[in-house]
Amino acid sequence: MAGIARLLQGPRPYIGVVALLLLAPILVVVSAPLHAPATEWTYVRTHILPAYLGETLRLIALAGTLAIVFGTSTAWLVSACDFPGRRFFRWALVLPLALPTYISAITFAALFGPTGLLSDRLRAALGVDIDILGPDGLAIVFALMLFPYVYLPARAAFSAGMSDVLEAAKLLGAGARRRAFRVAFPLARPAIAGGVLLVCMEVLNDYGAVQYYGVHTLTAGIFRSWGGLYDVGSALRLAGVLLLVVLALALGQRLLKRGGLRTAEGRALRRVRLSGWRAAGATTWCGLLVLFAFALPIGSLLGDTLATWNAAAIADLARPVVNTLYVGTWAAAITLVVAVAFAFAQRMGYGGLTRPASIGYVVPGAVIAIGVMGLAGPLAARTGWVLIGSLTLVIYAFSVRFLALAGQPLQAGLSQQPRMLDEAAHLLGASPVRTFLRVNLPLLRPSLLAAAAIVLIEVVKELPLTLILRPFNFETLSTRVFDMARIEQWREAAPPALLIVACGLVPVLLLERWMERR
Amino acid sequence: MGALLHITGTSFAHGERPVLRAVDLTVERGSTLVIVGASGCGKTTLLRAIAGLERPTAGTIRLEGEILSGPGVHVPPEERSIGFVFQGLALFPHLTVNGNVGFGLSHLPKAERHVRIAEELASVGLEGLGDRYPHQLSGGQQQRVAIARSLVRRPKLMLMDEPFSDLDPRTRAQVRTEVLRILREHGTTAIIVTHDREDAFHVADRIAEMDQGRIAREAAAEELRREWSHQPFA
Amino acid sequence: MRRTPAIALPLLLLTACGAPEAQRTTPPGADSAVVNVYTHRHYDTDKQLFARFTQETGIRVNVISAGDDELLSRLEAEGANTPADLVITADAGRLGLAKQRGFLKPVKSAVLDANVPAHLRDPEGNWYGFTMRARVIAYDKTKVKPEEVRTYDDLTKPRFKGKVLARSSENVYNQSLVAAMIAHDGPEKTTAWCKGVVANFARDPKGSDTDQLLAIGEGLGEVAIANSYYIGKLLTSDDPARQKAKGLIGVSFPDLSGHGTHVNVSGAGVVKYTKNEANAVKLLEFLSSDEAQRLFAEGNMEFPAKPGVPVAAVLQGFGPFTADTLDLSQLGLHNADAVKVLGAAGWR
Structure with a gap:
């Protein structure tokens, strides 16, 4: 009894309740196989699961590897070398993050698909057939869209505290290539691993692009079971398998995190001035990535917007813009409050309670929506408190989904604050809460901004959650894109797509500045 | 024995701010020169210039008569045959002791490399620790790995930046003696930067005092010890 | 980071303006002049038709569009509390499924019986097709x-x-x-x-x-x-x-x-727990009317369910x-x- 009493002391119960609240929709999903009938499970297990799992693993392996190559190489170039355009590329390489993958995927298909605009030219000019549609093409598209998730942390790793070991390597006779591959890249491994995990999760989560490219991922399998076999039970079991894949990836990433460089301060990396073909190569490489990952899709969207210019249709987008920013701001604010509270709890040693709640990020949005409705439905039936169709529920679902994303920069920021500060504050008579509010939190300000930016970027791009849970007549930019894309009116989808990018640009650049300061 | 290192009129500036102002310095073969001075006086920058990590704006640096840095000449650091021990040691945390010490021997065949690493570890008293990672070693042991990593390449000149500053007083005296022994045994010429006079007297043959980017004076250790003992708080 | 407020302020103002609209559309209760629609169709023609319907009858049409499986899941979760009156999907299979799961209620209407051929509707009147592809x-x-x-x-x-x-x-x-x-x-x-x-x-x-x-x-x-x-x-x-x-x-x-x-149909059924049944039936009847059928045919190149309405010239x-x-x-x-x-x- 004394043990239970002690468990209920202090902040534990409060943290526990909030954590449970955020975990509940996922528990609903995970527990579904225990009671929901899965009429077609035998078929799904033998025919869908193995093939789709294999294709999923292949896709994330390929997309992840390419993202490492793109992200690490560019991060190294802008950190360790000087070449024409370096200052521009330093921030421009982050821009692809503002584009939702499903929009880029469609744009790429329009350019490089079998009937694409540029494929056409290339066929005419060079006689080569280009077809981006398919598993390998999709991996390339994903890598192009998502490599900034690797680029940003790798760049931060290269700039912080790595200058001494790299100079030591140089004095020991290591050439540029050996310094990069034997010293810098291995030391940046934890940062790169964290970035790749994000890339993999985005790939696992996608539905629109995989369907269009005809690729069988687990998420596609979930929808095949749900919509094709009319079997929600099997769909949820597949969602469970998807969760296992993600947990395995997360475990792998934790293993890779060991052995990283943990020096805090160091002089900035001495950049080597490249010349001749090396400089040209560096500029070309970064330029090609920015061109393909950002400029081409944006150019294509701009072209379509102008070609179908319709002032009334554009003006009609004002409300979706406001709605998008409205849910985005609220979701960012609420997620941030919870994330800060959890970061505090973790610093106080309650990490065991808060950590499980971060799993929401890896669950596909549509599945979270089912979980959320599975909670809200019975609640309404018992209490008459109808939440489905309210923005409250939409924002709650966003918090479930994006809490982990907001937590990352906060924890990174907190880990850089020496314990000494807390101890000093305690010795000066400050309570833990006061210490957190007066010492930790103000120091955390840049990280807070980064966390808010990340959530805002993701909410602006997010589609399935909003689509299913939204109130009547509530349209966001991404639901507008969806409406047009669903009926294959790609060109008419361009203006709202451009606005999504515009809304995402400000937070993306904020995020870039935050990483810069780290 | 003749002079190994000749520095004449060497200057360096960080943008507009001069850090080294026409430094002249000579180091005899096989001797140990200690540079002392307040922080920010340019000691570390001087070491980095000698190592080739910084390129002087004026003056000449010669090693065995060959120009390393001078007007129109800048031999890259990896070709200078100079060893450098960083203040933070800059050990590679992802490599074992063997990996660290062998890092600069990649041009040798594997078997020979192993022999050289073993010899070097023995000479610095780290036998049997080759498979450990840096974070599994004590501060003094890490120090010796850093020295071994440079010495194994048989440099003509060793540069050490504040080699004793991160150690507690007891290990400090030990490491000091140890470093001196290792340098003597290898017969290596060394320049050691420190802000601590105590350290300086223990290891130095000659001592140079730096102030605002200049060599304020340079003399035999004995001579300076006698002088400073009369004004301990200078 | 000093500039943070400067960026945040307009954002907040902007979103504050958005709030009332969002709230207003949230609780469409058992009002006599609304019909609440869950639809899988995202066509401009549908939007135009809803606007026409409001013009002619004074009944406002509130819409949520999403995938049909998602909409059915939502109906299931909401149960008796659902605000939806009418479900529109672009697949007869889903309409059959909705009927089988008990989400729909049979309705009778002479207008619908006259406009929609028997093979394009549910025999018990749970759903009615209004276009074919x-x-x-x-x-x-x-x-x-x-x-x-x-x-x-x-x-x-x-x-x-x-x-x-x-x-x-x-x-x-x-x-x-x-x-x-x-x-x-x-x-x-x-x-x-x-x-x-x-x-x-x-x-x-x-x-x-x-x-x-x-x-x-x-x-x-x-x-x-x-x-x-x-x-x-x-x-x-x-x-x-x-x-x-x-x-x-x-x-x-x-x-x-x-x-x-x-052929497959786009069709609609009245939700079992509707609170605006009369309005829902009116909207269904409107969708099967000559006016609506012509727009489906011309604006969206679909085949009208109602016999006698011409298909699009190009087809x-x-x-x-x-x-x-x-x-x-x-x-x-x-x-x-x-x-x-x-x-x-x-x-x-």
């Missing part, structure tokens, strides 16, 4: 003769080895075509057909229906399976990327084992066709089997 064969006029593509079976002939274009089997259009075949011919014959088509594929299935048509334009194949209205839209498109295909494409309404061309050129009069609830019953047959045949 046909799953047709588009072909390259310069390479294929019309008589070579009279039936779906023609697609399996050696003549079209390496020439057949189709989208993936994840899509409901292919699933419901195959479900119809299973209903008529049984799973074995249907599996053989699927295998025959797969053996004739010009490439792995990918992209949308429109992409299959564009692929004909590029000479990547000679025949494609697509929905009729996508062809109609392509043929009236001014998009430069679509011009090449436009001039090449002919359309055949293929026969399915003597039953006619496979008239391809001649009349016989639509399969299979009981459409069969599509839902066989959809899972269709997915398995497609999977077994290796149709990606």
Whole structure:
């Protein structure tokens, strides 16, 4: 009894309740196989699961590897070398993050698909057939869209505290290539691993692009079971398998995190001035990535917007813009409050309670929506408190989904604050809460901004959650894109797509500045 | 024995701010020169210039008569045959002791490399620790790995930046003696930067005092010890 | 980071302006002048029609659009608390499923009975179809003769080895075509057909229906399976990327084992727990009226359910066709089997 009493002391119960609240929709999903009938499970297990799992693993392996190559190489170039355009590329390489993958995927298909605009030219000019549609093409598209998730942390790793070991390597006779591959890249491994995990999760989560490219991922399998076999039970079991894949990836990433460089301060990396073909190569490489990952899709969207210019249709987008920013701001604010509270709890040693709640990020949005409705439905039936169709529920679902994303920069920021500060504050008579509010939190300000930016970027791009849970007549930019894309009116989808990018640009650049300061 | 290192009129500036102002310095073969001075006086920058990590704006640096840095000449650091021990040691945390010490021997065949690493570890008293990672070693042991990593390449000149500053007083005296022994045994010429006079007297043959980017004076250790003992708080 | 407030302030102001609108639309209760619609259709024509309906009747139409499976899940979760009055989907299979799960309620209306032919509605009145689409064969006029593509079976002939274009089997259009075949011919014959088509594929299935048509334009194949209205839209498109295909494409309404061309419907049913039943029925009746049917035909290239309403001019050129009069609830019953047959045949 004394043990239970002690468990209920202090902040534990409060943290526990909030954590449970955020975990509940996922528990609903995970527990579904225990009671929901899965009429077609035998078929799904033998025919869908193995093939789709294999294709999923292949896709994330390929997309992840390419993202490492793109992200690490560019991060190294802008950190360790000087070449024409370096200052521009330093921030421009982050821009692809503002584009939702499903929009880029469609744009790429329009350019490089079998009937694409540029494929056409290339066929005419060079006689080569280009077809981006398919598993390998999709991996390339994903890598192009998502490599900034690797680029940003790798760049931060290269700039912080790595200058001494790299100079030591140089004095020991290591050439540029050996310094990069034997010293810098291995030391940046934890940062790169964290970035790749994000890339993999985005790939696992996608539905629109995989369907269009005809690729069988687990998420596609979930929808095949749900919509094709009319079997929600099997769909949820597949969602469970998807969760296992993600947990395995997360475990792998934790293993890779060991052995990283943990020096805090160091002089900035001495950049080597490249010349001749090396400089040209560096500029070309970064330029090609920015061109393909950002400029081409944006150019294509701009072209379509102008070609179908319709002032009334554009003006009609004002409300979706406001709605998008409205849910985005609220979701960012609420997620941030919870994330800060959890970061505090973790610093106080309650990490065991808060950590499980971060799993929401890896669950596909549509599945979270089912979980959320599975909670809200019975609640309404018992209490008459109808939440489905309210923005409250939409924002709650966003918090479930994006809490982990907001937590990352906060924890990174907190880990850089020496314990000494807390101890000093305690010795000066400050309570833990006061210490957190007066010492930790103000120091955390840049990280807070980064966390808010990340959530805002993701909410602006997010589609399935909003689509299913939204109130009547509530349209966001991404639901507008969806409406047009669903009926294959790609060109008419361009203006709202451009606005999504515009809304995402400000937070993306904020995020870039935050990483810069780290 | 003749002079190994000749520095004449060497200057360096960080943008507009001069850090080294026409430094002249000579180091005899096989001797140990200690540079002392307040922080920010340019000691570390001087070491980095000698190592080739910084390129002087004026003056000449010669090693065995060959120009390393001078007007129109800048031999890259990896070709200078100079060893450098960083203040933070800059050990590679992802490599074992063997990996660290062998890092600069990649041009040798594997078997020979192993022999050289073993010899070097023995000479610095780290036998049997080759498979450990840096974070599994004590501060003094890490120090010796850093020295071994440079010495194994048989440099003509060793540069050490504040080699004793991160150690507690007891290990400090030990490491000091140890470093001196290792340098003597290898017969290596060394320049050691420190802000601590105590350290300086223990290891130095000659001592140079730096102030605002200049060599304020340079003399035999004995001579300076006698002088400073009369004004301990200078 | 000092500039943070400067960025945040306009954002907050902007979103604060948005708040009232969002709140206002949230609780559409048992008001006498509204009808709440869950729809899987995202067409401009539907938006125009809802606006017309409001103009004529004074009844406001509130809309949530999403995928049909998601909408059914939402209906299920909401149960008796659902605000929805009418569900519109673009698949008879889903309408049958909604009926089977008890989400719908039967309604009777003389107007609906008069406007919607019996085979396009639920016998008990749980749902009514208001437009049809046909799953047709588009072909390259310069390479294929019309008589070579009279039936779906023609697609399996050696003549079209390496020439057949189709989208993936994840899509409901292919699933419901195959479900119809299973209903008529049984799973074995249907599996053989699927295998025959797969053996004739010009490439792995990918992209949308429109992409299959564009692929004909590029000479990547000679025949494609697509929905009729996508062809109609392509043929009236001014998009430069679509011009090449436009001039090449002919359309055949293929026969399915003597039953006619496979069709599916867009239709709607009144929700069991509706609080505005009269309004919902009014909207249903409006959707089946001449005015609405004409707009569906002209604006969206769909085939009107109501007999006598002309189809779009561009589709008239391809001649009349016989639509399969299979009981459409069969599509839902066989959809899972269709997915398995497609999977077994290796149709990606």
